[in-house]
Amino acid sequence: MDSPSIHVASRRRSSASLAAEFPGAEIVDVTSKGPEPWVRLSPFFPHGGIPVPGGAGVTSQSVEGVWQALKVFEGADVDLAKLDVTSMKGLKRTVRRFGPVLGHRPGPYGEGPLLPYETARRRIYLPAYHWVLENPAAGVVARLREMAAVRDVVLLDYTLNGDVADLSRPLSHAALLRRYVEGR
Known part of the structure; x- marks a missing residue:
């Protein structure tokens, strides 16, 4: 059996489509529409003090x-x-x-x-989001990391672009989160 992994998928996809592509995976909505505690991983969540x-x-x-x-x-x-x-x-x-x-x-x-x-992404967005993952959302990140150690996890986001240098599409915070949880 392969070790569990973290995937990023569109929040706009149906549950059936996600279940077919990622059988048995835990589906985690990390958008501003997601449930607690996962909504705390959204860049829109008001942690304060950032x-x-x-x-x-x-x-x-x-x-x-x-x-x-x-x-x-x-x-x-x-x-x-x-x-x-x-x-x-x-x-x-x-x-x-x-x-x-x-x-x-x-x-x-x-x-x-x-x-x-691109420079703004690297000097403004990435440091601010990283600070959130390391500080107020650290407990939720730890929970996600524990979950991903035992089963596949699919993070839902509205965008899928994880390449900071790809300016043709909005950046996916779920893709950044996946990289962070995986230690990359």
């Missing part, structure tokens, strides 16, 4: 709050109010409303040039 990269003491309620707060559009600069959102709703800032994305500020104070998308 250090904002480049923020010298500034914190956010959620990882997504950090990402959206530091995003700069053609028609709008940073929005630090996103750092305080605890409802998991109203976090997204869109090109439809603000125009094309120009980049991300390297911190909340607007110092330095805008970061291009």
Whole structure:
């Protein structure tokens, strides 16, 4: 028998489809729509106290709050109010409303040039999400690691892209979580 592994699949797939592809696997929804305790692994979850990269003491309620707060559009600069959102709703800032994305500020104070998308993923999103996995969500991560040691686990997410350098698709936090749990 092969050792258990962790897979990432679309949350939009049917239960029957997932069961057929991953027989006997534990299905874990790690999106903002997932159940407790797994919702705590969503970047939208308001853990609070998340250090904002480049923020010298500034914190956010959620990882997504950090990402959206530091995003700069053609028609709008940073929005630090996103750092305080605890409802998991109203976090997204869109090109439809603000125009094309120009980049991300390297911190909340607007110092330095805008970061291009991949650099922003590496300097803002990844450190913030890693901090959550190491700190407030560490117990949930340990539970997931224990589960994955004895059976296959399928993490559900809306996106599947685990390649930080692939800018053609949104980044999957479930793919990042899989890599983290597997120690890669």
